[in-house]
Amino acid sequence: MNLRNCSRCGKMFNYIGGQPICEPCKKAIEEDFQRVKAYIQDNPGADLKQIAEDNEVTTKQIQQWVREERLMFSENSPLQMTCEKCGDRILTGRFCAKCKAAMANNLNNTFAKPQPAIQQPVKQDKKAGMRFLDT
């Protein structure tokens, strides 16, 4: 058992991972999310404060959903989210497509593992070469 206080209602609950939020609160947040999502579709011109007030959620919560790429603003939305790296305007997530691509490249380089598919042919070539030398 890993008991924690729910970060939303403060009750103790059995923490299983992810955000420290209890099950009933998770459900309530999910309902809020669905409502906000539908609201943004119906009111693409609404700003953050208006969305928060009309749906009784915090602006912070809405921004968090956007950062998690669960919510996406429309092209003509007055809402401004900016790339955390270069400051470009984005509609969802934390980074613009450009920075994301650059970071994905960096990650691939950092965690690049030796590829067995590439190493094997090299081994075979060596064997073939040795066999060739033997004869």
Ligand SMILES: [Zn+2]
């Ligand atoms: Zn809770």
Ligand SMILES: [Zn+2]
């Ligand atoms: Zn960027």
